[in-house]
Amino acid sequence: MNNNDTSAISTYPDVNAVYEKLNALVSQPLRPIQREKMQQYLDYFETKCTRSKQLTDEAKAIIPGGVQHNLAFNYPFPIAIEKAQAAYMWDADGNRYIDFLQAGGPTILGSNYAPVRDKVFELLKECGPVTGLFHEYELKLAQLIQQHMPSIEMFRMLGTGTEGVMAAIRAARTFTKKRYVIKVGGAYHGWSDAMLYGLHVPGTGRLEAKGIPRGASAATQEFFPNSLTALRRHLVWNRLRGGTAAVILEPVGPESGTRPVPYDFNQQVRELCDEFGALLIFDEVVTGFRLGLGGAQGYFNVMPDLTVFGKCITGGYPMAGGVGGRADVVSGFAAGIGGTGERAYIGGTLSANPLSCVAGYHAIKEMERTNAAVLAGRAGDRLARGLQEIVDRLDLPFVVYNQGSIVHLETSGVMLLDLRHPLRTLKELKPREHMIEEMGAAYMANGLITLAGSRMYTSLADTDEVIDEALDRFETVLK
Ligand SMILES: Cc1ncc(COP(=O)(O)O)c(C=O)c1O
Structure with missing residues (x-):
């Protein structure tokens, strides 16, 4: 294992411990968001994202599925983004989000640098x-x-x-x-x-x-x-x-x-x-x-x-x-x-x-x-540490780890399913997938954009203030 202050990964995760937690997560029932809370989050999209809805509804008639990007957010409907700057994105209705998608990883310097x-x-x-x-x-x-x-x-x-x-x-x-x-x-x-x-x-x-x-x-x-x-x-x-x-x-x-x-x-x-x-x-x-x-x-x-x-x-x-x-x-x-x-x-x-x-x-x-990879890695460490603290305090079975600026927050464990257990996988794939869709939508309704509701890429633009604001928002959802 490597511990290094000058490297983008300060501490390599204890992989055995991560798998132990992931296996425990997939062997227990799902812990989705409470139904009435989820309804509030869905209402956010209906009331605050009307321009996105209109645009992406129109797109469905001409673009297959209405979306073209691998990583587009599709639940409950895709959001149209109008502006991206450093650690933030703004949608077509003017809502601001902390951006942990970072275009799927490439913008290590932050968006639109x-x-x-x-x-x-x-x-x-x-x-x-x-x-x-x-x-x-x-x-x-x-x-x-x-x-x-x-x-x-x-x-x-x-x-x-x-x-x-x-x-x-x-x-x-x-x-x-x-x-x-x-x-x-x-x-x-x-x-x-x-x-x-x-x-x-x-x-x-x-x-x-x-x-x-x-x-x-x-x-x-x-x-x-x-x-x-x-x-x-x-x-x-x-x-x-x-x-x-x-x-x-x-x-x-x-x-x-x-x-x-x-x-x-x-x-x-x-x-x-x-x-x-x-x-x-x-x-x-x-x-x-x-x-x-x-x-x-x-x-x-x-x-x-x-x-x-x-x-x-x-x-x-x-x-x-x-x-x-x-x-x-x-x-x-x-x-x-x-x-x-x-x-x-x-x-x-x-x-x-x-x-x-x-x-x-x-x-x-x-x-x-700018030493961007190392600083983005430190932001990833701060985010992962904060998420772990929230998960522990709320006694949730969710799994947090990071490899520098790649941060994982597994709440449904869908990615751990495989065909060694075909019956379980067939039965659980859809509900576990739906849970991370809901988590992604809930984060978004709270001003956070993640990759598929379970992964976050940090960047040079993620100052301590940005990460701390994000942690407050994550806590609202995880509670
Ligand atoms: C590990 C990996 N390999 C290959 C690709 C494909 O790259 P592209 O989307 O530029 O074709 C991706 C895209 O997400 C990726 O993450």
């Missing part, structure tokens, strides 16, 4: 967002990432985390000439054909693979979170059937550490990959820069062969993704229409556009200057 925005404006005045040709900022961004992450010998910018994952897998297969890719059950690595496998609930395989031909995920496998034995079993089995090209994982555990990994897990997976000649891919879409400028790989001191980047790489500006790593693997991506017959084909008209690259370069520079 002025020094980066100014640099983006400057660039837009000169050349606009896109030219289709090379811009110096592509080079500057790649060099900056390399400077902070020694595993990144070469880097290729793309448009999204999903694309980064697709490219990494393609590079791994091209380089190793092997077949299988192994992921952790339940993990989200974007929505490519190959990765919509074992989504959210471990053991569910192709359950969510609607519209995807069987062959597209025929060489994808999942192993139960944290089970090195299950991973080894796949690696051994694959050896006789085309081999394992790569193991892909989020270094803090799936879904930003919703099922946290023991501290030495990544090192052990590294050793297994070396033993079986598979590449290790770290999906640092959330952790790259949120857990420090060296990413989770710097924190755990484990070198992956390939790293996938996403939204954090531009500090939240659009077209954010990429893959980097060993030169002998990544150099297999040739640019443009030339290249060798051996290259793995990837592309993207708007990839590495000047707007994304200038935003990324200056966001990382600002994170360097």
Whole structure:
């Protein structure tokens, strides 16, 4: 375990204790919000969010489901946001919220951070967002990432985390000439054909693979979170059937550490990959820069062969993704229409556009200057400590822990369900899911935006005053 004052994670959670509490939470009946209180919270939306309701009702007629963002808040209806600044967001009706969604993680400096925005404006005045040709900022961004992450010998910018994952897998297969890719059950690595496998609930395989031909995920496998034995079993089995090209994982555990990994897990997976000649891919879409400028790989001191980047790489500006790593693997991506017959084909008209690259370069520079990841981590510590104190005082079975600026508050334990107990999972999935929807709505009615009612990303903008105000609001709901 690591205790470090200069790191974005000051104390790594005691993972055994976290699982003990999570298991206790899922083995007892739900503790939802009292019905009359919940009705008051729902009334908030009906009376105070009328413009949001009108807009999102209208959207349903033209946008499937009415929402397009993965992380949009949908219960009781989506909220339209009009303004975002630092630690706050304001909705279309002018209501103010403390923002712990932070766009799903990328805005470690806080929303709409002025020094980066100014640099983006400057660039837009000169050349606009896109030219289709090379811009110096592509080079500057790649060099900056390399400077902070020694595993990144070469880097290729793309448009999204999903694309980064697709490219990494393609590079791994091209380089190793092997077949299988192994992921952790339940993990989200974007929505490519190959990765919509074992989504959210471990053991569910192709359950969510609607519209995807069987062959597209025929060489994808999942192993139960944290089970090195299950991973080894796949690696051994694959050896006789085309081999394992790569193991892909989020270094803090799936879904930003919703099922946290023991501290030495990544090192052990590294050793297994070396033993079986598979590449290790770290999906640092959330952790790259949120857990420090060296990413989770710097924190755990484990070198992956390939790293996938996403939204954090531009500090939240659009077209954010990429893959980097060993030169002998990544150099297999040739640019443009030339290249060798051996290259793995990837592309993207708007990839590495000047707007994304200038935003990324200056966001990382600002994170360097302000020590943002460490300060956001301290805000996460303060929030988690305060929530734990409330949960203890109110004698609630809820589970609180944080990995720096990623804070988890599990109230229903839905994320702990899996197919090892199929009957319980089938019976409890919906009610446990509904409970966190209600919790999310209750937090929102009290001026707090969370990710799916159970996760909070803190940022540089979260001063002690912001966190203390948030804790008062959480206490109102938890009471
Ligand atoms: C760990 C992880 N990998 C991949 C992705 C996909 O990234 P994008 O939404 O940019 O396609 C996400 C998005 O939330 C993610 O959290």
